Amino acid sequence: MSLVHEIDFGTPRSKSEKMVTLTIDGQSVSVPEGTSIMRAAMEMGTQIPKLCATDMVDAFGSCRLCLVEIEGRAGTPSSCTTPAMEGLVVHTQNERLAKLRKGVMELYISDHPLDCLTCAANGDCELQDMAGAVGLRDVRYGYDGENHVFAKNGPKHTHNSPEACENDHWMAKDESNPYFTYDPSKCIVCSRCVRACEEVQGTFALTISGRGFESRVSPGMSESFLGSECVSCGACVQACPTATLTEKAVIEIGQPEHSAVTTCAYCGVGCTFKAEMRGEELVRMVPYKDGKANRGHSCVKGRFAWGYANHKERILNPMIREKITDPWQEVSWDEAFNFAAKKFKGIQAKHGRDSIGGITSSRCTNEEVFVVQKLIRAGFGNNNVDTCARVCHSPTGYGLSSTFGTSAGTQDFDSVEDTDVVMIIGANPTDGHPVFASRLKKRLRAGAKLIVVDPRKTDIVRSAHIEAQHHLPLMPGTNVAVLTALAHVIVTEGLADEAFIRERCDWSEFEDWAAFVAQPNHSPEATAIMTGVDPKELRAAARLFATGGNGAIYYGLGVTEHSQGSTTVIAIANLAMVTGNIGRPGVGVNPLRGQNNVQGSCDMGSFPHELPGYRHISGDAVRETFESMWNVKLNPEPGLRIPNMFDAATEGTFMGLYVQGEDILQSDPNTKHVVAALSAMECVIVHDLFLNETANYAHVFFPGSTFLEKNGTFTNAERRIQRVRKVMSPKNGLEDWEVTLGFAKALGYEMHYNHPSEIMDEIAALTPTFAGVSFAKLDEVGSVQWPCNEKAPLGTPIMHIDGFVRGKGKFMLTEYIATDERTGPRFPLLLTTGRILSQYNVGAQTRRTENVVWHEEDRLELHPHDAELRGIRDGDWVKLQSRAGETTLRALLTERMAPGVVYTTFHHPTTQANVITTEFSDWATNCPEYKVTAVQISPSNGPSEWQKEYDEQARQSRRIAMPVVEAAE
């Protein structure tokens, strides 16, 4: 193996379809119009020396190293900023150019330290490479003049004293960011970092301060990196051609020697990375330019937050115990498998076949999820399988399959580049899906319009060079009323795309729907009293969306996690259809998926009523194909969903649960009810990296493997299936699919696979939308978006192009029904929940990385007015109470919140945010209503009794018994 090398073409690709032909160094080359001469030369394999150019950012023309001669033109223009034109004759090297370049290089090196041997960038330094490329052999200026290199000036430059004196130009290294350092003495002021921060990330945290010799890269107003607006995405580090911005891991370990392309295991964007290694040690994760989801960009989580894989709290040995009050006993894998199998068989013997079940992980691979649901359906003999999508995007599945015919988003992420009007509903992409947000912001800066429907004034509403045309700050729980009001305006003002609807949708259903939304009680004016949204703004937003060109809707859990989550998804689908925004680039309905493989876990048959590929278990023909391949009779009845499992556990009919990579106790609503359910079960098996909160109530612990330690595939929010590649041996001994196979064997249900690719072959054989997928194809083409089959061998970037998967698009009525979770005198405020950039989900991974410097605790965000009424100051401990329970956390006063609405994250177990959330849920899917809880807040002195009891229970439960040492005779 060696490092996966990527060509840097120097300037971005031109999208023009018109080709121009020119001659470079005697060779003829054709490139799209708008391509730079630098890129054209690289296309034919000639690398023109360069420092300030890199193909992730636009050409800048500052380093003057890439000069060329063009016949018939005066001077020596920079090849990065000069576009290729028909008939140009270009020379990239001759005596004059060589002399000029050498002179430029000499000046650079005269203000750069010569500690190359001990420099962290040794082996990966473009400055060093260019010095070599131009043949620099001498620096005539010496190092005694003014410089940025040395902390002190040499004695001969001190006028009155023989002592060395301070060099005012020198700046100390900034090591404030936990993952990379900024060493100004090595900076050549090429401004690649500044441009990467602007153009790629869109944060504008960096600038060049001063001019001429005073020019310096400056985070914010000469702040530290950590103290500035920097979001630590790593784009600047990647762009830096020298050791100025360097990963701390590279400084510590050294340069990597081989790498493998793999997929990030954090959010549903599914960024592609190169895992750069030394032996089995991970040196760094570098975003891969060929990654079709991220196009070479990354965020702080995927780029840097992988240290959890080596965290001291990671459990590496299987463990068992009879009672949850006992300490854990470390045992061999076989002992753990047999213990667990005996328990599960005993439960089935006593309570019946349907008394056990499992939860598949949205963080594990498709192959691992597939074998767990297979074990449950074929081995357990029931359909009690569910996945964490239950508590996030299950309404997306229901809503989009009812209206369009598929349970997934309609576009690829590239589609945003063709969008004219973006509508974001209940999503906070700059925190939750940062790499997609960067691509979105780039499009917005280029002129696309933005509508945000969200109770909070999220960052995207107004940030650097971006301002939403319309922000509709609705009261939590009124999504359906707002969306139906938008439809009301479109229909009653004659803005519906009738041609599209007549061709693509069921016309009579449309007429019923149009009559329904046109009713006066659905107008923005009539619904304003419930939604709190200014009718004028709402009307303007509706007009913009209907008439502004390509309209795309992006939505998140602020849509789904409501008692009317499924209805809201249906309303979104209606809105896309009525405006004709389906079936081409730039439009569509785009659910932003939470976890890395939540799409995949749904695809793989993790829902109790559906076999892989979203086919209902009651369908005889489909079931028979599985039965004949698996050689077993399957149960035709739907199984229990996660909340139903908890209910059945407290009733005594569901007594054994196998949880793969999911922390239901922390992530699911109404913690006390979950505790009661888990406590009632006779055997809980937790399969995870850490002793998570659920494990406090477990009897068996199977240690898991990280995404770096196994082979498989993840499927991201665009339906893109991408390879996960093993770069190190599993520290726990087994890849997760092998753990499931071991447990299955002990249960008497043996499955034979030698490699995850064989599992994918079985998935492809059983699932029509995956028929064309294989590891060999993914290795060849990188990734495919399902459906991938005979009709679309390379996958389907955009769905419903010529017609909807279900045939005619189905308009469905969306009556607004207020949630029963209402404010009143005792609980006058509404709590809504979310996540922040640096932390991920329940935080099991990110809390065990340096990311805690950005977010060490969950805070309660509230409007200063609400705070003042209650005598709460910023940073005070507050008690947060709902009908379900109470907890305490510290207050954060912010005007991002509307008065009457408070907000918190759920990344830390000690916060116990889900003690507060209730068991109200979506009518169709039982997806919990996390986004609306009526609460009261009051000043407090510190943690609640429940938090203290919980901590003590958790502490007791995590004890691991010391191995018994036999006494010597």
Added chain:
Amino acid sequence: MDTHTSTSPDRLIYMANQIGDFFNSQGHDHAVAGIAEHIKKFWDPRMRKKIFEHLDAGGAGLKPNVLQAIALLKK
């Protein structure tokens, strides 16, 4: 009604009525068929059994369309 404790069948009645609330706007016939199909597709047998038992005991608390849908499903 307190749904914060899962005292069956209260929770099932609540869930069934919630399903009814979505389908009711589609008119009586569509609503009854829609509710019945939804419960058939998504509820596990022990949940259906429990709601049938509740129906046999009079079906208190179930809204009219929901009551009819469950009766239809039980046939």
